[in-house]
Amino acid sequence: MTESAVSRAQPTPTRTTRPSLLPLVLDGVSFTAGRQTLLNDVNLAFNAGALSVVLGPNGAGKTLLIKLCHGLLRPAAGSVNWSDPAAARRPDAQAMVFQRPVLLRRSVAGNILYALRVGRVKRAQRPARLQEALALAGLSAMAARPARVLSGGEQQRLALARAWALHPQVLFLDEPTANLDPAATRRVEEMVGSIRSTGTKIIMSTHDLGQARRLADEIVFLHQGSVVETGEAAAFFERPLTQTAAAFLDGRLLW
Amino acid sequence: MTDLSSAFSKAIKLLIDLEPALVEIVQLSLSVSLSAVLLASLIGMPLGAVLGLFRFPGRGVVVSILNALMGLPPVVAGLFIYLLLSRAGPLGEYGLLFTPAAMVIAQTLLVLPIVAALTRQTVVDLNDEYAEQLHSLRVGPFAMIATLLWEGRYSLLTAVLAGFGRAIAEVGAVIIVGGNINHVTRVMTTTIALETSKGDLDLALGLGMVLLLIVFTINGVALGAQHLARRGQA
Ligand SMILES: Nc1ncnc2c1ncn2[C@@H]1O[C@H](COP(=O)(O)OP(=O)(O)OP(=O)(O)O)[C@@H](O)[C@H]1O
Numbered sequence: 001m002t003e004s005a006v007s008r009a010q011p012t013p014t015r016t017t018r019p020s021l022l023p024l025v026l027d028g029v030s031f032t033a034g035r036q037t038l039l040n041d042v043n044l045a046f047n048a049g050a051l052s053v054v055l056g057p058n059g060a061g062k063t064l065l066i067k068l069c070h071g072l073l074r075p076a077a078g079s080v081n082w083s084d085p086a087a088a089r090r091p092d093a094q095a096m097v098f099q100r101p102v103l104l105r106r107s108v109a110g111n112i113l114y115a116l117r118v119g120r121v122k123r124a125q126r127p128a129r130l131q132e133a134l135a136l137a138g139l140s141a142m143a144a145r146p147a148r149v150l151s152g153g154e155q156q157r158l159a160l161a162r163a164w165a166l167h168p169q170v171l172f173l174d175e176p177t178a179n180l181d182p183a184a185t186r187r188v189e190e191m192v193g194s195i196r197s198t199g200t201k202i203i204m205s206t207h208d209l210g211q212a213r214r215l216a217d218e219i220v221f222l223h224q225g226s227v228v229e230t231g232e233a234a235a236f237f238e239r240p241l242t243q244t245a246a247a248f249l250d251g252r253l254l255w
Numbered sequence: 256m257t258d259l260s261s262a263f264s265k266a267i268k269l270l271i272d273l274e275p276a277l278v279e280i281v282q283l284s285l286s287v288s289l290s291a292v293l294l295a296s297l298i299g300m301p302l303g304a305v306l307g308l309f310r311f312p313g314r315g316v317v318v319s320i321l322n323a324l325m326g327l328p329p330v331v332a333g334l335f336i337y338l339l340l341s342r343a344g345p346l347g348e349y350g351l352l353f354t355p356a357a358m359v360i361a362q363t364l365l366v367l368p369i370v371a372a373l374t375r376q377t378v379v380d381l382n383d384e385y386a387e388q389l390h391s392l393r394v395g396p397f398a399m400i401a402t403l404l405w406e407g408r409y410s411l412l413t414a415v416l417a418g419f420g421r422a423i424a425e426v427g428a429v430i431i432v433g434g435n436i437n438h439v440t441r442v443m444t445t446t447i448a449l450e451t452s453k454g455d456l457d458l459a460l461g462l463g464m465v466l467l468l469i470v471f472t473i474n475g476v477a478l479g480a481q482h483l484a485r486r487g488q489a
């Protein structure tokens with residue numbers, strides 16, 4: 001009897017039953033601010049499975065690209081197309097973690113519960129989802145703490161846990177470790193690894209070559225608002241096809 | 256000099272004895288001003304949030320009017336409500352003039368701009384911080400208002416306390432629309448004004464001390480709220 005109660009409390013693996021959003025196809029996407037073209041004619045397809053890393057130096061347009069994919073910005077030209085546009089608007093379709101974590105003035109647990117509530121997760125499922133997300137982030141012991149007094153690394157882990165608590169099919173991470181020290185970076189990367197192993201499609205940006213090598217299955221190399229090169233990660237790092245990418249890998253790229 | 260010190264000791268005796276005349280006046284003051292603050296908050300917070308979050312024609316005008324009304328002189332507010340509620344006025348048929356209800360309405364008019372304007376500013380600041388995250392979570396417009404009001408709860412508490420401070424301390428509006436009728440519409444400020452002009456200082460002093468205590472308490476609570484807000488407490 002207790003056993004069945006416990007198994008019902010487990011989060012149900014709904015992934016397989018959901019209509020797939022992927023691939024996500026960007027078709028001639030440009031983004032402008034005033035007269036400046038910040039992203040220029042981006043054509044990309046993100047498929048299920050692989051962890052995609054958008055790589056590029058500061059100011060390349062990584063954040064803009066991620067926000068365009070997530071739907072927070074509208075392209076000036078071109079289109080962002082999900083394979084199932086209606087499904088892409090569901091609360092469990094996609095989530096994003098921002099370069100600087102944005103936490104509510106509530107407890108750690110309160111932040112996750114808020115996302116579950118607005119994400120229309122059923123009330124009965126919320127406690128299990130909460131515990132699971134806290135455990136993933138290693139924040140179970142801090143559940144009652146005000147979120148905004150956490151350290152930078154803890155805040156980023158909470159933001160990641162909050163996004164993942166919705167069990168999104170696609171998770172966008174914008175430079176999740178940009179302001180963290182190596183130890184905090186490693187913990188976030190471990191979290192990213194566990195989330196990926198649940199089958200969640202991850203599209204993340206970074207300017208950190210080491211991180212791209214550690215995590216990426218495929219690379220989108222962005223420079224000055226244009227996609228310079230895309231491809232399978234190992235090949236990209238071994239034999240970059242363009243001089244720009246080779247220069248970036250050697251640390252010789254001046255932007 | 257002896258007059259003054261005897262008035263003081265009589266005033267303190269009134270307080271210690273919880274003299275019914277004094278208690279009645281304090282109770283009416285508190286209930287009128289608290290009702291006004293409650294009403295002003297119920298209208299002013301959603302109004303301020305809508306003004307802060309949504310663009311619509313005429314918004315700038317409304318915001319300017321609200322900001323200007325923060326400094327509305329109480330006697331002018333009193334005069335305006337008097338004209339509305341007087342026999343010949345548009346709301347004269349309800350017979351509200353010289354009742355506590357009239358005083359609540361007048362003080363609501365005084366507090367509403369404070370609450371609405373401070374709510375608007377709070378919500379605008381928080382929206383800058385949260386808009387993208389909340390859009391990412393697909394939060395709709397009404398939930399967004401509720402979320403931002405809750406996130407700004409400490410600032411909003413400060414706004415409400417500022418409004419209450421203004422209401423409890425004003426004399427111009429309540430004396431015009433209330434009429435300072437004994438046992439009916441006599442509140443702390445109007446009693447102090449009347450008793451002082453009559454030269455009866457003991458009740459005036461006693462009420463003055465209560466008023467001072469209330470104002471100090473409000474400030475203490477406001478400071479506490481700011482302290483909590485700075486610590487980012489949930
Ligand atoms: N709203 C805007 N108006 C004008 N310029 C903008 C705007 N948003 C971004 N930019 C510019 O577009 C360029 C790309 O910005 P973006 O934030 O995408 O870079 P990034 O690759 O994420 O860089 P970083 O690694 O520093 O985060 C930058 O030069 C930035 O200054």
Ligand SMILES: [Mg+2]
Binds near residue numbers: 062063099174175
């Ligand atoms: Mg960026």
